[in-house]
Amino acid sequence: MNILNKKIELLKKIALRFNDANITWALGASMLLYFKKITIEFHDIDLMIANEDVESVQKILSEMGEIQPPNPNSKYKTKSFMEFIIDSIDVDVMAGFSIVSDGKVHDCSLHKEQIVEWMTLENTKIPLQSPILWCEYYRLMGRKEKVDVIESALANN
Structure with a gap:
């Protein structure tokens, strides 16, 4: 199994x-952009969770x-x-x-209403945030290349 498929399989296991x-959660960052066909690669899995679910998520993962130690x-x-x-x-x-x-300081905490759609991977539901929201996050982070890629993809839809 290639690394891309391995990451998708892991996402399904975590989602289950x-x-x-x-848990109130959503997929964000580059893996979200990958599934929205905005980017062709991603390096890790970024999960946004509700503040009240930290303890449960830490136990599960x-x-x-x-x-990993804090960085x-x-x-x-x-x-x-948390990095695992x-x-x-x-x-x-x-x-x-x-x-x-x-x-x-810009509060970008996950709120349930930010879950704009659900994607299904082999009967497993994955909540997604909006690429528009992530465009704003990347703008705040100063990640111009990500902003440009998202804006270009959204303009072509």
């Missing part, structure tokens, strides 16, 4: 566990893989950022996602 535990970045003031290695794949989990831009 999260959905069974009634710790059973599946290994949590803080001053560009973010995220309430809870599961089946040799990097899984980043964010609750209370916040981006520091121009000296201001």
